[in-house]
Amino acid sequence: MVPFLLPFFEWSDNSFLGAWIRSKTWVFPVIETVHILALTVLLAGIIVIDLRLMGLMMRRMTVSGLTRELKPFINWSIAIILTTGAALYSSEALKCFDNPAFWFKMTFLFLALIFQFTLYRSTTKTEQTTPGKGWTVGILSLILWFAVGWGGRGIGFI
Amino acid sequence: MAILEFCQWLQETQVGTSIRESTLTFPILEGSHLLGLGVSAGTIAISDLRMMGLIFKKEKATDVMGGLLPFTIAGFIFMTITGLLLFWSEPIKCYESLWFRLKVLFLFMAAVNAGIFHLTIWRTMDRWADQLPPPTGARWAGFMSLLLWGLVIAAGRTTAYNI
Numbered sequence: 645m646v647p648f649l650l651p652f653f654e655w656s657d658n659s660f661l662g663a664w665i666r667s668k669t670w671v672f673p674v675i676e677t678v679h680i681l682a683l684t685v686l687l688a689g690i691i692v693i694d695l696r697l698m699g700l701m702m703r704r705m706t707v708s709g710l711t712r713e714l715k716p717f718i719n720w721s722i723a724i725i726l727t728t729g730a731a732l733y734s735s736e737a738l739k740c741f742d743n744p745a746f747w748f749k750m751t752f753l754f755l756a757l758i759f760q761f762t763l764y765r766s767t768t769k770t771e772q773t774t775p776g777k778g779w780t781v782g783i784l785s786l787i788l789w790f791a792v793g794w795g796g797r798g799i800g801f802i
Numbered sequence: 803m804a805i806l807e808f809c810q811w812l813q814e815t816q817v818g819t820s821i822r823e824s825t826l827t828f829p830i831l832e833g834s835h836l837l838g839l840g841v842s843a844g845t846i847a848i849s850d851l852r853m854m855g856l857i858f859k860k861e862k863a864t865d866v867m868g869g870l871l872p873f874t875i876a877g878f879i880f881m882t883i884t885g886l887l888l889f890w891s892e893p894i895k896c897y898e899s900l901w902f903r904l905k906v907l908f909l910f911m912a913a914v915n916a917g918i919f920h921l922t923i924w925r926t927m928d929r930w931a932d933q934l935p936p937p938t939g940a941r942w943a944g945f946m947s948l949l950l951w952g953l954v955i956a957a958g959r960t961t962a963y964n965i
Contacts, residue, residue: 673963677956680836684955687837688844695873702869705861713858714848790837797833 646747653741662734672735679728683793686721689714690789693768697782699775707778711768722760745802749795756788809893821891828891835884842877843951845870850951853944855935862931863940896961905957912950919943 656662665671695701696710733740740746767773767781812818821827851857852866889896896902923930923939930937936944 673960677959680839680959681952681955683836684839684843685847687840688847691840691844692848692870692873701873702866704865704869709860717857793837794833797829797836801829 650741653737656734656737659734661731662737665731665735672732675728675731679725679732682721682724682728685717686725687789687793689718689721690785694782694785697767697773697778697785699778706771707768707773708771722757740799743799743802745795745798749792749799752788752791752795756785756792759784759788806894806897809897812890812893815890817887818890818893821887828888831884831887831891835881835888838877838880838884839955840877841873842881843955845874845877846951847948849874850944850948853936853940853947855941859934863936864927864931867927899961901957901960901963905954905961908950908953908957912947912954915943915946915950919947 665675692701693707693711693714696703696705696707702710764781764785767777773781813822821831848857849867849870852861852863858866919940923937923943927940930940935941
């Protein structure tokens with residue numbers, strides 16, 4: 645896909661971490677399970693805030709109040725997902741390099757993270773959001789994160 | 803054994819065979835089952851944390867859990883449908899898998915936990931909705947639910963590895 649990055653993928657594949665994960669039957673499934681548990685927490689926080697932005701749930705609470713409570717869970721789960729994800733990647737970096745689902749996932753992950761810490765952050769901080777902005781930001785967030793999830797699941801199937 | 807015979811019969815049905823042999827149906831079902839976790843287990847986890855008094859402390863437990871419940875139910879129905887279809891496509895593999903059996907056991911335990919909660923402390927929730935920390939029973943029910951659903955997810959994910 646991006647030829648100039650191939651050396652980095654080769655280096656990852658040859659790394660101590662990647663080789664160690666490959667050498668043990670149990671390590672990959674355990675890391676993958678932690679990755680999935682963190683995904684559940686992240687999606688839960690994102691979906692609840694998105695549905696509230698659209699005015700479809702928890703209307704007794706403000707968007708900013710809801711976000712304040714869920715933000716630690718979202719941020720921690722993103723940190724765990726990125727760490728476990730990097731470990732999983734290192735164990736099969738060269739396989740990922742040739743996998744279109746991996747590049748699909750990384751593209752949307754990049755976009756989702758930028759969105760999450762810019763427009764999403766400012767919108768969910770304010771006390772009052774117009775329904776139009778709420779719907780736009782909510783739907784964009786759902787599309788971006790679900791694209792990441794679908795891409796991730798696709799890596800194993802392709 | 804009767805269950806094994808049932809699984810063998812189920813595997814050979816037209817629906818089971820068509821899901822198994824289709825290139826796209828199985829991955830789409832599995833992807834949906836995976837991403838449905840956010841709505842089902844995710845909203846359950848937020849409710850559990852509120853029952854334990856660890857999140858949304860300023861909000862009444864009844865408000866938080868009442869707001870989430872329709873989505874928990876919808877997510878649960880979605881997970882049941884996609885899960886049953888996935889099982890339908892490979893019942894023998896599931897029958898033989900230790901991890902799948904553990905998943906069913908944890909699901910059963912989570913259901914018992916939810917049943918006990920609804921028959922006991924849930925009935926008096928109006929009285930403790932803004933009490934912090936919540937009563938011991940509620941904190942235990944939340945903790946057990948969080949633990950058991952985590953184990954359901956872990957066993958479910960491991961089923962796919964054939965180990």
